[in-house]
Amino acid sequence: MTMKNRTIIIALISTMALSGCSIFDIHSGGDSNESNDSGIHVTSISLNVNKTVIAVNERLPYTVSVTPSDASDPEYEIYSSDESILWVDDANIIGLKVGTASITVSSFDGDFEDMVTFQVMREEDIDHSVHPESISLSINKNVLDIGDVIPCVVDVLPEETTDKSYRLNSTDSSVIRVENSNLRALKAGSASITAITNDGGLTDSITVSVRGDDEEFDGYAPYGYTLSWNDEFDGNSLNKSYWEPMIGNGYNYGVWEWGNSERQYYKEENATVSGGKLHITAKKETAIQERKDEDPVEYQYTSARLRTTGKVSTTYGYIEARMKLPAGTGMWPAFWMLPEARYANKGWPMNGEIDIMEAKGRILNKSSSALHIASNERNDHVYDTHEVTFPSGQDITDYHCYGLEWNSGSMKFSLDGNIYWSVTSATYQHNNPAYTSVNESAPFDRPFHLLLNLAVGGQFDGGRQPDDSFISAEMDVDYVRIFNKA
Secondary structure (H helix, E strand, O other): OOHHHHHHHHHHHHHHHHHOOOOOOOOOOOOOOOOOOOOOOOOEEEEEOOOOEEEOOOEEEOEEEEEOOOOOOOOEEEEEOOOOOEEEOOOEEEEOOOEEEEEEEEEOOOOOEEEEEEEEEOHHHOOOOOOOOEEEEEOOOOEEEOOOEEEOEEEEEOOOOOOOOEEEEEOOOOOEEEEOOEEEEOOOEEEEEEEEEOOOOOEEEEEEEEEOOOOOOOOOOOOOEEEEEEEOOOOOOOOOOOOEEEOEOOHHHOOHHHHOOEOEEEOHHHEEEEOOEEEEEEEEEEEEEEEOOEEEEEEEEEEOEEEOOOOOEEOOEEEEEEEEOOOOOOEEEEEEEEEOOOEOOEOOOOOOEEEEEEOOOOOOOEEEEEEEEEOOOOOOEEEEEEEEEOOOOOOOOOOEEEEEEEEOOEEEEEEOOEEEEEEEHHHHOOOOHHHHOOOOOOOOOOOEEEEEEEEEEOHHHOOOOOOOOOOEEEEEEEEEEEEEEO
């Protein structure tokens, strides 16, 4: 054996004698650098503790993680850099006297190690306060009218933080004034609102704009965004440099009945443009889906589905459409987004899907949004969704603005400028290592294109289909716009 291995043996015998820790296997016979390449090799090792400041005589439990978990030789050694300050046994790290020392865990072949440095203090000198790690500020809309008063919601994390107090500041109190936990819009302009932890160490800011009394309505893009693409549906025909009509029941795209048991056949002629609007019409009429080497399938309804793939896409930004949706059982209008390319060489749901708006035609006072992803590297499907209820006297058959503010690591969905769902990657990534190992935004960190469609039936509303009296229904779109930060 080499001198290195003799040193390890001495250290382990010392540990065993003093703490009862067992000696790990020592591979001997020949040079210590020789290895048996059969089996699964260790690729990383880590020492896991929940704090790095401990008191004299305190016993701090630890665990050691060896990757992969099924490694052929998962054994390791663990030792202290100064055993007069810090002692380690097979379950605990023990503070002996005031000072600083490190605990190192090493794979037995010495190729991988992890080290954590600890401070040992007298109990009476340790600050047991839980300090804030983050502060977040949210409001329900970013564009106000003069006289509006809206609440601010501030979260200081972690929940067990000792001092969760904060203060709110406005960069221009003549435009927006802070009143306790509310904001009051006083005159046209813009101001940044900042939430600050009591110690001043953490902040979060939102820019809010106030419209003047005579300003023309121009949507609800948050302050700081600039229009980068739009279709106002002027003219008398669909702009095919933007939109591709999709045809059939999904057979030609490898997705039978669009993966949702939908009962319509999509036709190009069911999407028309007139009067400054896009009209997507679902009709009761027969259509045939031809299939290669199989019998054709007949459908009793037609409609339209449009996408901008290969033509218009965005990574992040504010996306908004102003639409009027149809009433009626079996109607499923949607405004949504899919990625331009596959993620990790896998298709849906690993790719991700952003549903900005979906509605059920029989439930007039609600719509919803959703995010679809894979819950694991096997590509199993999981989704998060949130429903919004319209203000009294309003419903989906009125014109409304459906918006998404999409940033790195977060999504904010809004109805007429009012944010009703904020979701972060901590939620939507579902701890899937296929995403978390890449960045905080994956899979929503790449170009996505737009889709507009009006489905009939399908799984979204339990397979319900139109009543026998159904003839047609229409989804009207005033505009679709994409804004990006300047």
